[in-house]
Amino acid sequence: MRHLSIVGFGLIGGSLAAALRARQPDLVVTGFARSAETRRQALELGLADAMPDTLAEAIEGADIILLATPVLSFETVLAAIRPHLTPSQIITDAGSVKGSVVDAACRVFGELPPRFVLGHPIAGSENSGVTAARADLYQGRRVLLTPDQHTDPDAQASVAQMWRDAGAQVEWLGVEEHDQILAATSHLPHLLAFSLVDTLAHEDRHLDIFRYAAGGFRDFTRIAASDPVMWRDIFIANRTAMLTQIDAFADGLAALRAEVDRADGRAMQTRFARAKSARDFFTQLQEPQTMSKHWQVTAGATMQGTIRVPGDKSMSHRSIMLGAIAEGTTEVSGFLEGEDALATLQCFRDMGVQIDGPVDGRVTIHGVGMHGLRAPKDRLWMGNSGTSIRLLSGLLAGQSFDVTLQGDDSLAKRPMKRVSDPLARMGAVIETAEGGTPPLTLRGGAPLKGIHYDMPMASAQVKSAVLLAGLFADGETSVTEPAPTRDHTENMLNGFGYKVERDGATARLVGGGRLTACDIEVPADISSAAFFLVAASITPGADLTLTHVGVNPTRTGIIDILLLMGANIERLNEHTVGGEPVADLRVRYAPLKGIHIPEALVPLAIDELPVTMIAAACAEGDTLITGAEELRVKESDRIQAMVDGLNALGVAAEARDDGALIPGSLDRVFADAAIQTHMDHRIAMSFVIAATRASGTVVVRDIEHVATSFPNFKALCMGLGVKLSETSH
Ligand SMILES: O=C(O)C1=C[C@@H](OP(=O)(O)O)[C@@H](O)[C@H](O)C1
Ligand SMILES: C=C(OP(=O)(O)O)C(=O)O
Structure with missing residues (x-):
């Protein structure tokens, strides 16, 4: 790209210009802003070479045109630039909602033009305006592109490259998926922040309230200082998804209100511990891997x-897995609060198991029995953990529902055929990515039968996957290992009252039994x-x-x-x-x-x-x-x-x-x-x-x-x- 045109020269557009110009000094940037003050500032800050008075002049000669005005204005902008567009020009945008942009484009062009690449940089700030522009705003941040099947691949590649040049990490998502996810993760929090501040500002003692407001209030309401016009547009443009999220939030709030009313400390602590561990677990997903330390x-x-070093990882994983499918309540102490074991814990919460903690290594698992797991609403996230994905592939092979197991870039390279092959022999239906790597999709409802498996490699994960599938299989399952590997699965199953027999290098069990909850003390790893x-x-x-x-x-x-x-x-x-x-x-x-x-x-x-x-x-x-x-x-x-x-x-x-x-x-x-x-x-x-x-x-x-x-x-x-x-x- 040699020439970029930015329509709407605020924080988002200005920061992109700053980032690209730092890298590519000969890049021509032209822009359009309604206010003369903004036009003057963009020129003065050296972010644009020209800020003409008309949109037609602002886009003339540009390779890429970025729309960075509030989303509801896109239709007017697109209608105004349409007569001046040349066939080679690429349009992209930075709107927080994508469905409404598709609709606006269709109204103006009759369809979404193939060279219009919808995009959304997740890099806003409560600061707005061109004077808040920063060359590092996109460094290590995510930009989501939401093309459809008609979008021109070259145009997509150019837009992706532009964002990468600005330091961002580009990812792809569907339009609807984008709007639903953003409604939950960005739009609802903004709405709540605006609402909370507005409510408190109307209280009689609002001066005292704001004077003494400390860190929590400031953290929670930082985003209530965001641009009101931009957010008004977002809430309207994403109305349907927003209403779903507001309703879900209102239900949660009502339940919590009832707990406060009843002074039900136990229920609140359970809820908060669950929230804390979900937040700890999911925060690591939010930072793209480029934000390295x-x-x-x-x-x-x-x-x-x-x-004393933290709890054993292998045993921590297994305590959650077996506790979840046991009958009764399992108390775990010494649990490893590391990301891998927390990934396993979160998976079972996603499958409907109530798990309290971890608090200081203590976890309480309310087992749902062998057939009590529920279909998760989304893919299960394994993070970096080979143990999670391999053991879960066995445990979930015999369930009635479909489930997809996915992990980070490192896990995405690890071999899974070592588990999918023996599980397929047991009757499981498992799809892997090309090359036998994650994601793994397990099809529900496949009846499993016991097998004998001679393991080609010494792997406790493979042994465990086969044995865990064996719990749900018809008849006996046995595994012979070429050399001894860790035997925590066998030991812990016995601890849960499920008989696993050992005969030299072979471990065997018979499917169809049940696990009874027990207490587990995990030693240091x-x-x-x-x-x-x-x-x-x-x-x-x-x-x-x-x-x-x-x-x-x-x-x-x-x-x-x-x-x-x-x-x-x-x-x-x-x-x-x-x-x-x-x-x-x-x-x-x-x-x-x-x-x-x-x-x-x-x-x-x-x-x-x-x-x-x-x-x-x-x-x-x-x-x-x-x-x-x-x-x-x-x-x-x-x-x-x-x-x-x-x-x-x-x-x-x-x-x-x-x-x-x-x-x-x-x-x-x-x-x-x-x-x-x-x-x-x-x-x-x-x-x-x-x-x-x-x-x-x-x-x-x-x-x-x-x-x-x-x-x-x-x-x-x-x-x-x-x-x-x-x-x-
Ligand atoms: O079963 C387990 O908990 C583990 C088994 C080992 O993997 P392999 O089975 O691939 O050797 C080990 O490397 C991993 O850290 C944990
Ligand atoms: C190999 C390891 O773990 P996993 O296979 O669970 O990713 C490890 O912890 O060294």
Whole structure:
């Protein structure tokens, strides 16, 4: 694009001009504004080259024309520019409602012109007018395009490129879907803010009310300072969807009013806890992935003291899944409040299960029984979590309803045929994306039959998916694993009174039984503890105790590997909690030596191998990892990601198809570098630990995924003397 014309030069149009001109100084921008003052300001601020008096002149010669006036004026604007348009010109808009724009265009042109690409930047602000324009308004924000099947693909591509050049992330949506979603997420909140402020402004004591109004009021009503004309137009243009949302809100408010009236604290707390956890969970979806955070970690750490890492991720997922289909109320403590486990929790809420919490790791699940799940209203969101999508594909394969399981960009690359193949053999109807990746759509009502499955890879997720489907299948389902993998599904099913038998490498159950609610205490996650087992082992002077760690023998590969390397780890206070062994682990610095990691330990330490590679780089001699090809299909290709990161830190590590060769040195000082983490929490945390042995500062990029499994990793690191700070560059 060489020439952009902006009709309506306010915050939205002005910010686009500012962003594009910063990147492309020779871009010609012309504009139109009704007020002479705005025309003058746009020129003075250097946002436009010309602000002619007529629309015809303002659009002349433009490649793209952006309509950025209030939505109800579009029809008048389109009618005015129509006689002057040339066939190659592209029109787009920035309206918050799309259906009404289609209608306006049809009235003016008889149809939606193929070169009219409907768009909506989700980047407003309560500030308005050209003087509020900012070159970074669209940085990392979403722009939604809502073309139809007749929209010209070239025109779409040009508009998408324009927004990307302004720093935005472009996504596509249907017109109706857009209007319904925006009614709920943007239009209703604005309406409520206007209404609340207006109501309070009429109260007798409104001066006092506003004088003493504190943070909550200010946060809630910030958007009531938005442009009244623009919002008047939006509420009218999106009237139908708005009314649906207002009614739904009014019902919720009436229910809450009744709870206040009855002083029903329990009901309110349940409602608020549900709202809080939904907000915590969904906030991470709101920020496009371009809003990355990075950590700068400077060498040195003490690694002394006593800490407890958060609850076990594998058990947290399973506690929700089994609690939901059990009869009765399951109380969970020690639940991991990380994004992955919260994704599982939200899925079951979406399927109608009442779940209270989590509050300080306590969750109460009101089980609905084997056949009580309800069809979710939308796709289920799995976030970054392979465990959620694979286990749920098994659990949901035998339901009566259709359901689609979808996750983030990292999950979208992970192989799902490993579960869809055996489930299809059981009779499930499952569609995957091309290449056997998510989203997965499960068709309801398919009768399942038990099978015997010889697993081709050592995967607890595949084993669990087949066993969970087996609960709903006719007859016996059995799975034989090529090597032992974590057995929490089997243990927990037994805890819920559902018999799973173990016979060597084979686990079996018979479908059609029932689960009875029970209490579950989730121990601390050994996979999270692993970062500190390694950190203390490579930090001279370290003496660290990790309390209440789950030491189920199918998970303790990391302890065995580190002991073989010469680590000083003691198990203290060993006991059993709810059928799972736990212990305190005391770890002190010890000079490590390189080893060939026994392949039998690989599946028992699969998530801990990335940080093991950091230990290896600090050990005397070479460490060889083989038989670990599964690492290539985790949240990232963990073999490549670790080898690349180690190379950047100055370690001549080599990737192998099924592992890596890592040269070690007891005096290792890592070089300063910036590390790519590929949206993978374990890669990120491994390199934070490595950075404590760097010569200066290591930048660990895109750190936010740490929250999937270890939300307080940063706080615990800082408590152990790790020097880190956040940066967005
Ligand atoms: O069942 C589970 O809870 C898990 C199994 C493992 O995956 P695979 O089954 O793919 O090895 C592991 O990597 C994952 O973090 C959790
Ligand atoms: C592989 C992992 O998790 P998931 O498969 O659940 O995404 C992990 O936590 O390291």
